[in-house]
Amino acid sequence: MNLTQAEHLALYRQMLEIRRTEEQLAKAHQAGLIPGACHTYIGQEAIATGVCANLTAQDAVFSTHRGHGHALAKGVPPRQVMAELFGRVTGCSRGRGGSMHLFSPEVGMMGTSGIVGPCILQATGAGYSSRLMNTGAVGVAFFGDGASSNGAFHEGLNLAAIWDLPVIFVFENNMYATEVAFSYATRNTDMAERARTYGINAYSVDGNDVLAVHQAAHEGVQRARAGQGPTLLDCKTYRTRAHSEGMPSLGTYRTQEELDAWKARDPITTYRALLVSEGIAAESDFDAIDAEVGALIDESFEFAKNSPYPDPATVAEHIFSS
Amino acid sequence: MNLTQAEHLALYRQMLEIRRTEEQLAKAHQAGLIPGACHTYIGQEAIATGVCANLTAQDAVFSTHRGHGHALAKGVPPRQVMAELFGRVTGCSRGRGGSMHLFSPEVGMMGTSGIVGPCILQATGAGYSSRLMNTGAVGVAFFGDGASSNGAFHEGLNLAAIWDLPVIFVFENNMYATEVAFSYATRNTDMAERARTYGINAYSVDGNDVLAVHQAAHEGVQRARAGQGPTLLDCKTYRTRAHSEGMPSLGTYRTQEELDAWKARDPITTYRALLVSEGIAAESDFDAIDAEVGALIDESFEFAKNSPYPDPATVAEHIFSS
Amino acid sequence: MRELTFTAAAREALAEEMARDPSIFVVGEGVGERGGNFNTTTGLYELYGPMRLRDTPIVERGFIGMCTGAAMTGTRPVVDFMFVDFILDAMGELINQVAKIQYMSSGRLKMPLVLRGSIGISGASATHHSGSYFPMFVNIPGFRVVVPTNAYDAKGLFKTALRGDDPVIFLEHKALLNAKAQVPEEEYFIPFGQAAIAREGTMATVVAVGSMVRRVLEACDALASEGISIEVIDPRTLAPLDIPTILQSVHKTGRLLIVDETFAPCGIGAEIAAQVTAQGFDDLDAPIQRLNGVYTPTPYSPPLEAAVVPNTTQILQAIRDLLAE
């Protein structure tokens, strides 16, 4: 699959937007601007970016506690993500959600969840709606290695498989669930193999290589839209910050060497180097993007910080549809 | 593994005891003696028999809605099973349970469940107790093809695998869950293969061949007691009666041909024929057993039918330990 | 007027709505060709096929989670769960997701998900097939909880459920499924939050829930012959709960008893008693009383089973005691 220069640069830009947003959020957390939890996506940007580049606003993304990157890649503006984490009414969930509850149905971001597991089932349901109403839309679930041990994984993959539903399961194996190693949580870390035992098409992907993710997602989405059923992407990656802001980045479970090795494989710098070495883009192209994204993030931060809080009088609205 | 004549005949006798009990229960259900549901085990006797022959009263069996055979094979007397289904105080659960709630901890029958799934997890827990307290006991779960799609299967097998727990998972594939075909419920009906993806030792077994089941269970139990972790037995079988007494035995889902073909492979008659043709036992040996079991069932039925109902004044006892 | 059973009336509601709205589909074990464990979908598979009458593996959490996602993306799932006991495996999906998504999305997502199936103690079903469990759905904001007690209400309430955009827990007591009532041919809807006055009376108010309505009405017939006049209220929906109708009745009678088969602690009777105490205290001529099923897992054996459900003798006694206060 050949991408145009603009497409390549768009991938770079999207990853950078996630990275800069997350860095800003991490700083804001330290500064006390984020009242609740904050799980950053730093190190994993290639996955959300590569997958969502294949989606339209009709396609429905469901995600989990580490969902900022998915929301941004699906088209939620950084200002709305930041404002949400700052608890402001201009946030994508109007301040009701925070880091783990990002909703923006307008762009097909159907929600992140503070509970590990449900997104797998809900994406399957979006696939069901698509098949029933013949919309051509795809349901997408992003979830971590930790979620794969959960019953929701087993039940969701099986249902999508037996009913040929248009669903993309994006398994982000960053090797740890909080501080529990995936190699401890299962005897079989090869999720592509596991998916095939459900009769699901699967690809093993380098999750730090945005082109590899993009290519695999492209095939999966095409199959899904063509009625050929679900696909799982088994993406190996690493989060380079702590599980959650405020926690130690190594903890009792990771070594400095491991962290450094993965930092050397940073998805953004390696992609930029690749595009330069292949002659697809020049340093100056990136510099322009860097400046644009930098300005966007600054502006988003100001916007979020200066946004009002929600009105407590509205606190019980929208529990029901009417 | 070589069995003595007595052991062979004991297997035959156990299967027959289950068969005769079930036949008696089916008749009793028609006669209105059983107030609730009744799921018979007819056609599947070789599985409970072959597995439980390898267990002691210390080993803990957990079962499901189709559990009469497991209870009997684990050592609950037929009179107690019948009395339970008749709702009498002499039943193994004192009349509180009926067909789907058979408890007899005295012989290691730790309960059947009207909910599909939990037995898989509870047997895993018995394995945990065994490892923690070093008792050498084994946890055993009997469950159907229908249960294997459930999240409990995924979670239980994985936990037993990663912690090397002494557990035997007995998967009884009778091809249907009520009227839903297993081939509809999954794209992969090979549970032995599936179990291996969890890192679990597994055997594919002809579930109508008591010797095959016995042999596989023997190996699994030995491994478990030796600290080598869990085993799954993938047993192919068929229930030759309706899902539940009172329902049609073919329904909208099975053909007469299929049913007849399986009846021709009856685990009891084929085993008897085998023992005769191999010269292990004579017809007269079986006749004596048939008579003994017949008398036992008659006597058990009389006992159950004539037993008193529980005293309503005791209805709220034992909710708590004290 | 023609008579239909509870089940047939609810099925008619489903059939009418499925004919009208192609986004409705039903999910559950045996809802396809088999027509449902309780004949809830008989005849519909032939009309609408497997995408709209969807047989499932035994994955209550899985298909409820799936239907959650479906409801968020433009379709209207009906989960036919057979026994409410089974969906306890899906409480995480129900409480953390289904009940919260409209709120968390500030009303930008809807949740038109109907869950329907049987409740109640009946026919030696034993402890895994006898639950009702509605108090927990009432406790949590985000659910409509519907407990129809006759065919007429079942149809009108089910139609309302299928037209709305909120999650509905539609609970059908096993002991009522075959009971017949008059059901008009013309389309009708019964709004949520409107109790029915099942019997008018003056000396005391009895709120009866689910299968207790009929039993209480029978008891009140007996009392009428002694000149005792009791008002019987059937709330029909437990969330929303029609407290104004109950308060009005208590204002008239001065006495209140709540009869409910399910467990007392933190049950619906507690909620009614607490609200009437708070808002109708001055109307009360006697302490509000509750009559509930025995606080114990449901036993199988018929004499034990009978001992845990409030019976006519107990109901009569409770009413007499209330009047004597």
Place this chain on the structure above:
Amino acid sequence: MRELTFTAAAREALAEEMARDPSIFVVGEGVGERGGNFNTTTGLYELYGPMRLRDTPIVERGFIGMCTGAAMTGTRPVVDFMFVDFILDAMGELINQVAKIQYMSSGRLKMPLVLRGSIGISGASATHHSGSYFPMFVNIPGFRVVVPTNAYDAKGLFKTALRGDDPVIFLEHKALLNAKAQVPEEEYFIPFGQAAIAREGTMATVVAVGSMVRRVLEACDALASEGISIEVIDPRTLAPLDIPTILQSVHKTGRLLIVDETFAPCGIGAEIAAQVTAQGFDDLDAPIQRLNGVYTPTPYSPPLEAAVVPNTTQILQAIRDLLAE
């Protein structure tokens, strides 16, 4: 006397009991080397290793089901579930299995399973980490439901939980975990079903639950300076619920308010109000009132979050209103 935090006191109880009884083991995500998400097991892994401090994958249903089987076969599992919101995925195991097995086996099996973890609204935890959900455990027969509100009670109640043979839901409000109280070195136990009179008073009774105890006590301090004397009761366990102590207090004061952060409908306040109405009606000089958190999923943003929890102003107002009746 030395002071300990709530968490340290509960940890000391666990450590003492683990030293005494080798059949106790702890299960949960991060309870091993990490020492627990809330430092519930700090230092214990080093003493007892992985079989007794068992890190798990994210399978709440799975490990609770597993612990059910373990409890039936001679060991004493402690499930450290972090947030009660997570174990909603295990409600099927809890209600259908854990709560029923002693009964179904006619007392021949025991169920010494302790589930412990955090509840409550605090620190912008948002809707999936702010639940309390105890009414549903109170509604179902078979659970002991414990809600300690200070370090002293936490230790004594946890010890009782670990010695008993019943399933215990031990709920630790996040806002209380770091609060210190005096905890004696000597071993002690606090029995279930014994409320604490947190403050004596004569003019009204306030039953406060969980994190509301401290807030109510502060409000009553303020009122005392005006000569208003309020009795404050902390039930400490919600199942069993110490109604006699509450009745006795209402007998003295004639007025009752229940303050509870969690949802009102079918909540613990409803149960208390219903029981006191039924049994203490003649003692009441005013309608019983409840003050609960707003009936809505918990929002994240601090001003919204603050708006759903009863605050001191509202508590003061509710008490004044009650006295004015």
